[in-house]
Amino acid sequence: IGEPIDERGPIEASKYNPIHADPPEFIDQSTAAEVLETGIKVVDLLAPYARGGKIGLFGGAGVGKTVFIQELINNIAKAHGGFSVFTGVGERTREGNDLYREMIETGVINLEGDSKVALVFGQMNEPPGARARVALTGLTVAEYFRDEEGQDVLLFIDNIFRFTQAGSEVSALLGS
Template identity: 75%
Template sequence: MSSGKIAQVVGPVVDVAFAAGDKLPEINNALIVYKNGDKSQKIVLEVALELGDGLVRTIAMESTDGLTRGLEVFDTGRPISVPVGKETLGRVFNVLGDTIDLDEPFAEDAPREPIHKKAPAFDELSTSSEILETGIKVIDLLAPYLKGGKVGLFGGAGVGKTVLIQELIHNIAQEHGGISVFTGVGERTREGNDLYWEMKESGVIEKTAMVFGQMNEPPGARMRVALTGLTIAEYFRDVEGQDVLLFIDNIFRFTQAGSEVSALLGRMPSAVGYQPTLATEMGQLQERITSTKKVLLHLSKPSTYQPMTTLTQRQQQHSLTWIQQPTLNVS
């Protein structure tokens, strides 16, 4: 395990210097640093750029308060890895795969998978078309959803995107017995708490895994939590061979977090201030959200907040290129 030292801390971005001749960590590798040498105060950094002369630029998954120049940083040799499998059902995780529901301790021997993976090959993708009965009359009658399709909920603040997602999770679990993975990206802590207790009271929590990178989290966590939820869903699809629904609420916060760290990484902003890598980041996420021939259903429902209730923003346009069935929520 190679090690370096912190050279600079700028908000959520940390530069780490490695000695000349040492092997540099690969892009997307997870690095670990301990505040004041205290093993209980571990902070995970993800390598984003190689700057040359043994210097790498990383994004912190937690607050960098307390980090100082000269602290030793260790390379784990692999990307962030999170728990997967049936053990994740009924539990709530953060971006690093740590449980945050204050329930019984999570199984240490549970399988883990890296959050960075390649998308399924083109010849593995499903080509079948079948209607998904959601149990919501207005959707089933006027704009039915396809199994394995990508559905986007577009709307301004407070028009019911999250409520619609909650209803869909409840109906799918009760009527179809399907597994759902809910990923909260940069949303309100209150909404996540309400959703958890509602699902627990209705009994559908045992069919659902939940992952949260909430509004108060650093941008690094909000940017990567969507990949954490996707990795859990992919395991059910590829290894368990089970139909699974992936809900992402809110995809706008995903791009917003990327925009926050983009300037600190030294990238020139593009149109309207968005990061120049917006299309690439969106593509890397969306290409992995797909149905394969093994599994009939892998439905992504990215909820998308509309700034100024307009569909002309670059983020909205990039989302629409990946979504087959947009649903517009209006007040």
């Protein structure tokens, strides 16, 4: 866990945050209803997303969920200057590699400079404890950019079922 796989060398960090942290105080959370403009007209018109809210995206294999997520990441990065964290829990190696390459091609990931996206992956062949921590690692990265950098952040966790499945496997291994 924590090792970069993009062949660009180690990540230089001056600060490390625990993945098990206290949530923000309720009083510090915004209660104002704001719409997050996605730049995708059908979403903004028919089913607008609430800024600070949670959204589930469900669909069968091959229906375009990843393409939709890529478009959201691209629009938020380019139109709003926001930051996105994509967390792949139990991903196939091919899926993660394809997403990485497509983001380079579309300019969302800039190999020469700063990018507006972080990718965190835990492959499906890893132990359940490692897979369970991947989602928490992605959340910690998103919280860093929100709290320390003051960025608007989109956090994507794909696939939440695999995250809960990893937790169940850990529980079974512990005999709970």
